[in-house]
Amino acid sequence: GIQVEQSPPDLILQEGANSTLRCNFSDSVNNLQWFHQNPWGQLINLFYIPSGTKQNGRLSATTVATERYSLLYISSSQTTDSGVYFCAVELQTGANNLFFGTGTRLTVIP
Amino acid sequence: NAGVTQTPKFRVLKTGQSMTLLCAQDMNHEYMYWYRQDPGMGLRLIHYSVGEGTTAKGEVPDGYNVSRLKKQNFLLGLESAAPSQTSVYFCASRWDRVKAKHFGDGTRLSIL
Numbered sequence: 001g002i003q004v005e006q007s008p009p010d011l012i013l014q015e016g017a018n019s020t021l022r023c024n025f026s027d028s029v030n031n032l033q034w035f036h037q038n039p040w041g042q043l044i045n046l047f048y049i050p051s052g053t054k055q056n057g058r059l060s061a062t063t064v065a066t067e068r069y070s071l072l073y074i075s076s077s078q079t080t081d082s083g084v085y086f087c088a089v090e091l092q093t094g095a096n097n098l099f100f101g102t103g104t105r106l107t108v109i110p
Numbered sequence: 111n112a113g114v115t116q117t118p119k120f121r122v123l124k125t126g127q128s129m130t131l132l133c134a135q136d137m138n139h140e141y142m143y144w145y146r147q148d149p150g151m152g153l154r155l156i157h158y159s160v161g162e163g164t165t166a167k168g169e170v171p172d173g174y175n176v177s178r179l180k181k182q183n184f185l186l187g188l189e190s191a192a193p194s195q196t197s198v199y200f201c202a203s204r205w206d207r208v209k210a211k212h213f214g215d216g217t218r219l220s221i222l
Contacts, residue, residue, distance in 0.1 A: 033210055041198060041216050048210035086152055096141060097168055098211060100152025
């Protein structure tokens with residue numbers, strides 16, 4: 001199956017700092033989503049971004065499908081940004097499955 | 111607009127007991143999904159449905175059954191619960207294959 005690798009696995013930031021999370025995938029995809037899983041376990045859909053760049057407030061994401069990677073940028077981080085960030089991809093062919101990476105655990109300290 | 115609602119939120123079962131998890135969506139989505147999330151891991155697909163009356167196996171279907179009798183509901187059943195099925199279960203739905211999946215808040219299931 002497709003491999004989805006996220007880096008770094010863990011990240012600790014001071015409040016106000018910026019960060020970049022990376023997602024590499026091993027096959028062509030037609031769907032890529034970034035999720036934030038908050039400390040209560042809820043999965044929040046951040047971006048649907050199979051290609052190109054999108055921005056939503058302090059967050060932005062870029063997917064370069066031809067080079068099989070996506071980046072999630074967090075600027076001016078806040079303590080509420082803490083949690084686990086997942087990248088998930090869906091193959092162009094095959095079953096209706098989002099394959100998840102193992103996530104980046106972000107801790108923002110005041 | 112509630113989105114995707116999962117019932118119950120928490121449950122503790124004994125080995126061998128059965129139960130059904132309910133997922134309801136009010137967005138008129140065709141596609142619905144059940145995932146499980148084990149500690150320190152991402153989600154894995156159990157079963158999914160591409161429309162009312164249809165179901166299909168995902169990545170880890172063994173030990174589970176599903177039904178989609180109504181478009182808005184997707185049921186996940188455990189006929190004889192095992193400790194290995196202790197997990198957090200997420201339901202998701204979407205309009206079609208090229209749209210984003212929307213997830214419920216999860217059901218935390220413990221099997222003793």
